[in-house]
Amino acid sequence: MLPMGYGVTCGWASPSIVLLTSDETPLPSGKITMDEASWIASLICFGALIGNILFGIITSKFGRKIPLIILTIPTVISWLLILFAQNVYYLYASRWLNGFVGGGIFVIVPGFLSEIAIDRVRGFLGSTLVLTCNFGILLAFVFGNYFDFYMTPKFVIMLTIVCGILLYFFPETPSFLIKQNRLSEAEKSIQFYQNLGAKDGDYELVQSEVSRLRSALYSEKPGKSDESMKLSDLIQTPGRTAMLIGIVLALLNQLCGCFAMLNYTANIFEEAGSSMSPNMSAIIVGIIQLLGSYAASNLVDRTGRKFLFVVSSMGIAFGLITLGVYMMLKSWGVEVNTFNWIPITSFSFVIFIANWAVMSLPFLVISEVLPEKLKDFGTSFCMIILWSTAFIVIKFLPLLTATLGFHGTMFLFAGVCLSSAMFIICLMPETKGRSYDEIMNLLK
Template sequence: MLLLPFFKVNQGYFYQYFATLAGAFSVLSSGINLGWTSPFLPELLSPNSTIPTTTDEGSWCAVAPLLGAPPGAIIAAVLVDRLGRKTTTLLMAPWVSLCFIGIAFSYNIWQIFGLRFFIGSVEGALYTVLPMYVGEISDPKIRDFLSSTIIIAGITGTLFINIIGSFFDIYTSSLICSVIPLIHMLMFSFVPESPYYFIKKGNLVEAKKSLQILRGKFDVDQELDSIVKAVVRQERTKNQAGLLDIFTIKSNRKACIIFVIVCMTNKFSGKNPCMFYTEMIFREAGSKIDATLSVILYCSVELVAVAITTFFIVHKFGKRKLLITSALGCSIAVLVLAIFFFLKDFGIDTDVVFWLPITALVSYNIMFSVGLSFGMVTVLCELFPTNIKAKALCIADTYSVLMGAIVSKIFQISVDVAGSMSYPFLFFSSCTLVGFVLIVKYMPETKGKSLEEIQQLLIGQAQYSSELTVGHNSFI
C-alpha cells in the first residue's frame, strides 16, 4: 500500500519535488526570522543585556517582519509577471543573507528592527511569488502535498533558530543563518520556470519544455493545451483586470472571502504571539519544565504534526475537513491555556497541573498543524485565476501580515495593561470558534481538482461528477 505520494515510482514528480524543496529553503529563512525573538527577546529584555530593550521596543522588533512584508509583496506583484516566478524568487536570497550578517554586528535594537523589517519585505515578496509558482508547477494529485511543504519549511526554520539560539549568541546564530539563503539560491538556479509564465508571455516552446521537465515526459500536449485554454480565458480581460475585480467579480469575491475567513482564523487563533513569545509564555506559566526545553519540544511537535498531516493525511481527507477539525481543536486548546492563567491569577495552586501549559500549547500546535498551518497557502495556490493572481496574492499577503502584527500587539498591550496572559488567550479562543463556524459554512473542498476545475467551481459553471461538487452545496 502506497502511503506517501513521493514513494510512488513516478519520475514525473521528481522535478516538482526538487523545485518545491529548493523554494522551501527560502521559507526556512523566513521561519528563522519569524521565530528569532523567541530565544533572543528574553536575552534583550534582561537587565544584563548588551542591547538594552524595553518591552514595547521588543514587541516592535517581534512584529518587524510582519510590518515589512507589505512593500515586498507589492514589489513582487509587479516583478512576478515581468521577470518571472523563478527570477523574482532568486533575487531575494542575497539580501536575506546580508541582513543576517548585519544582525550579527548590530549594537542597538532599532538596527535589529530595521534588518528584520527588510527581511520581512523579502518574505512578503516570497509569499506572493512562491505559492503561485508551486501551484502552477504542481500536478493536482500532489499539489496539496507540495504547497504544505512550504509550511513545513517555515516551521523547520523556527525550530532551527530556537535550537541554535539555546546554544549560541546572536552574533554566531546570525552568521550561521546567513548561509541558508545561499543554499536556496544555488538549488533554485536549477529549477524550470513556470509554464504558466511562458504561456502568459506567448512563448509556447519554452512552456512545453518546462512542462516536459516538470512532468518527466515528452507527451504533454494535452495538459499544455488545457493550460493554454485556462490562461487565455483568464487573460482575456487582462488589460481590464484591476484591483476592484478581486471584489466585484463573483468568483474572485468568493475566493477572497474564503481567504479572509481562513486568514482571520489562523491569525486570531494566536499563532504569531505564540511564535514570538514562546519562551516568555512558558516562563510566565511558571512550569517546572525548563522554558528553553519546552520551546524546543513545542516546535518539534509542530514540525512532526505538520509532516504527518502532509505525508499521510491531507491528500486523503482534503483541506475542508482538516480546517474544520483544526479550528475547533485550536479553540479548545487555547481555552484550556486561558483557564490555567485565570487559576494562576486568582492565586490557586497550579503546581499539581504544572504540565498543563506545555500540554495545552503542544495540543494547540498539533491541531493548528492539522489544517490552519497550511490553509492560507493552499487557498492562495488554488483559488485565484492567473489574470489577477499576482494582485490577489499581494493583497492577501499584506492583509495576512498586518493581521499578524495587530494580533501580536494586542497580545503585548493586553499583557502589559492587565498583567495577565489569561485575557488574550480567552480572546483568541473565542475568535477561533467563530472561524470554525465560518469555515464549516463557506469552505469548499478542492481535493484532486485542477486549477481550471477550481475556477469553474468558483464561477459555478462546471458540471462535473458528484466528487467535484463536494462541499459545493454549502458554498457561498
C-alpha cells in the same frame, strides 16, 4: 531553502532577545532595552507589508523564478547586518529586511509550487512551505541554545547563497510563460517539472497541459488575450468567493490565538511549575510545531484541505477554552494546583493541531482557489491582511489581556476559530485532487 531561512529569521528573536537584553550582549553599544526589543520583534511586520505589495507587482511582470533569485540578495544583506552589528539600529534594519523577504516568500512560493505541481501532489508540495519554515524556527531555537550569537547568521548566509545558485538552473513556471506567449519554453517547463520525456504519450500530456493553461488565461474569442485583471473579476463569482475565502483564512491564521500562545510560552510553562529554561521551552514548542506541520503534509492529500481546516479550527477552540477555564478558575482563587499540567498540555495541543491546517495550509488553499487573473493581486492582498493583523496582535495583545484578562482573550480567540469553522463548512470547497477548472466551477 528560502522558507527554511525565513523560519530561522522568525525563531531568531526568541533566544537572541534574551541575550541582547542581558549584560552578556554581543553589541558593542551595550544591552538593549525591552522597548527596543519590542521594535526588533515587530519591525518584521512592516517589512513584510512592503514585500507583499512590491513582489505582488514584480511577480505579475517578471514571473516567479527571477523574483525568488532577487530575494536571496536582501536575505544575505539582512544577516550580514546582524553578523557585523554595532548597535540596535543595525538590528532594526536587519529585521525590516527579514520581513521584506518573508513578505516576498509568502507571495511567490505558494503560487510557484501550485503552478509546477500536478493535482495529485499539489497539496503535499504546497504544505512544505510551512513545514520547512517550522523546521527553520526549530533550528533557530537550537542554535540559540547551543551555539554562539554569530553561528546563526553564518548558517543562513551559506544556505541562501546555495539556494540562489540552484534556482538559476530551474525554468520559469509554465503558467507565466504562457502568459508571455512563450509556448515552446512553456512546453519545456512542463516537461521538466512533470518529468516528461519525448515519447508520444508524454508529448500529448504536454500539449494537453498547455491547452488547459491557455483556456484559463484567454477568452473564448480566438486570438484575443483576456489575461488582465478587471474589477468585474473581483465582484463576480468565482473571484468574489475566492477572495472572501482567502481573507477569512488570512485573518484566521493570526486571530486563532496561536501567535498569542507563542508569546505566552514562558508564562504558561511558569504556570505549570516547569523548571526548564526559556530556550529549552522554546525548543519544545519548535518540535511541536514541526510535528504538526509534518502531520499536515502527510494528511493534506489523503483527508483533504476542508476536513483538516475544520478539525484544526475546532481543535484550537477546544484547547483555548480549556486553557481559558483553567486561568479563569485560577484568577478566582480556586485551588488548581492538582491540575497544573493543563497549561502545558493545552498549549502543546493548540500548537500541534493549529499546524494541521490553520497555520500551515492557508497559503496553499489561497493559491488553489484564486482564478488565474486574480492570483498575483489576490495572494498579495491576502498576505497584506495577514501581516497587518500580525502587527496588531503583537502591539495590542498586552492591552487586550489587561482589559479582558488572559482567560477572556483565550475565549475571544476560540470564538474566532469556531465562527471560522462554520464559514469553512458552508463556503469553502474541497480542492484535494481537483483540477483548476473543477475548483472554479465549485466557486460559482
